Amino acid sequence: MTHSTTLPRRHLLAGSAAALGALGLAGWTGNARAQAAAAPAAKPLPAYAGWKTPEALIVHSTSTLETRRSAFGTSVITPSNQLYVRNNLPAPDAAILDNRDAWSVSIEGVKNPRSLTLAELRTLGVETVATVLQCSGNGRGFFPSKPSGTPWQVGAAGCVVWSGVPLRNVVAALGGLADGAAYLTGTGGEKLPEGVDPLTVLVERSVPVKALDDALLAWEMNGEPLSLAHGGPLRLVVPGYQGVNNIKYVKRVAFTAAQSQARIMSHGYRMSPPGSKASPDQPSVWEMGVKSWINGPLADKGALKPGQVQVHGVAFGGTRGIKGVEVSVDGGKTWQAAKLIGPDLGPFAWRQFALPVRLEAGTHVLASRATDTAGNVQAEQREENLGGYNNASWRDHAVTVTVA
Ligand SMILES: Nc1nc2c(c(=O)[nH]1)N[C@H]1C(S)=C(S)[C@@H](COP(=O)(O)O)O[C@H]1N2
Numbered sequence: 001m002t003h004s005t006t007l008p009r010r011h012l013l014a015g016s017a018a019a020l021g022a023l024g025l026a027g028w029t030g031n032a033r034a035q036a037a038a039a040p041a042a043k044p045l046p047a048y049a050g051w052k053t054p055e056a057l058i059v060h061s062t063s064t065l066e067t068r069r070s071a072f073g074t075s076v077i078t079p080s081n082q083l084y085v086r087n088n089l090p091a092p093d094a095a096i097l098d099n100r101d102a103w104s105v106s107i108e109g110v111k112n113p114r115s116l117t118l119a120e121l122r123t124l125g126v127e128t129v130a131t132v133l134q135c136s137g138n139g140r141g142f143f144p145s146k147p148s149g150t151p152w153q154v155g156a157a158g159c160v161v162w163s164g165v166p167l168r169n170v171v172a173a174l175g176g177l178a179d180g181a182a183y184l185t186g187t188g189g190e191k192l193p194e195g196v197d198p199l200t201v202l203v204e205r206s207v208p209v210k211a212l213d214d215a216l217l218a219w220e221m222n223g224e225p226l227s228l229a230h231g232g233p234l235r236l237v238v239p240g241y242q243g244v245n246n247i248k249y250v251k252r253v254a255f256t257a258a259q260s261q262a263r264i265m266s267h268g269y270r271m272s273p274p275g276s277k278a279s280p281d282q283p284s285v286w287e288m289g290v291k292s293w294i295n296g297p298l299a300d301k302g303a304l305k306p307g308q309v310q311v312h313g314v315a316f317g318g319t320r321g322i323k324g325v326e327v328s329v330d331g332g333k334t335w336q337a338a339k340l341i342g343p344d345l346g347p348f349a350w351r352q353f354a355l356p357v358r359l360e361a362g363t364h365v366l367a368s369r370a371t372d373t374a375g376n377v378q379a380e381q382r383e384e385n386l387g388g389y390n391n392a393s394w395r396d397h398a399v400t401v402t403v404a
């Protein structure tokens, strides 16, 4: 890991168990705290995410927080206080959570278009789904071309549980789709800066209308009312699709014949070949591909002792589940099947995997390679592109550990 952070000073001084408990740090091991304390001074958490666990996060900027690789653990769900955050615009005022039930979303491109409040949405059905939420720029930090944007490594991702109303129920309640609906377009409810063309800043994304089969208007995450940081009071969740398509504080859902004209759709988040210019005819970042990485053991605590370790990590297949994961301890020369561990929370969630191996003295390159239920195998190489999107290369995600 090249990035490091530490506790804000006031947290370092709060040494008592009670104080740590109050800060939500009770579960942190002495080791993690010592490590954090030893790291150089880092940016504090921004106010809207001040409730998060600082030791678990790398603060790239006020709008980009990354989960540390060492914080992922082996129990499937990413706790909300350790989950990454990415905002393209400043988060709205927290006052939008004062009366959650009064939040309204305009539904367009249906036979009977209208606005619905969150209170009304709650009556139309409820479903719960676990999904991997991942920024399409996750793994950008491994591109040698150094694309502009946050150099995320593995931690712009998490696996969380959403609860809300299936969007198809809402569409059915409003008479079904209007003719010619080809895209499902979601619009964020941020206040736009003045004096600029709204289309250059508006967070509005379109996905193929087939995503309606699984999409949710969610008001809960990990068993709690949805926080402002993660899009409360209401978020459009598109399971299996890259993070940017999961619109926070959603205020409009439209079924449209064409894709949004917002820049974030027309030119942003496109798979633009190196040396080209972003343009609407290049593929957009939509469905996620098959990907995995190792979360332990890591090299950040220094050399390991010779002996048995549990090589563990996460694997997911976007809209497909995971069939299996192979692990290599020799940089990809030979592979062994790992065991999928923990509950299977469905095709959109990630699976945890583990493989016990003996590591003798020396340097070892640990890699993982996942296969989805359709037989697609995680690629060795990244697909080069201007924005540094969709990095699923198993080689880029390999971990080097020293045993001595
Ligand atoms: N309204 C709105 N929705 C948004 C964004 C945003 O800036 N505004 N950022 C998108 C991007 S790029 C990502 S990766 C995810 C991040 O979700 P999180 O902050 O809950 O982790 O939200 C997406 N949805």
Ligand SMILES: [Mo]
Pocket (backbone or CB within 6 Å): 086, 134, 135, 136, 137, 243, 244
């Ligand atoms: Mo993102």
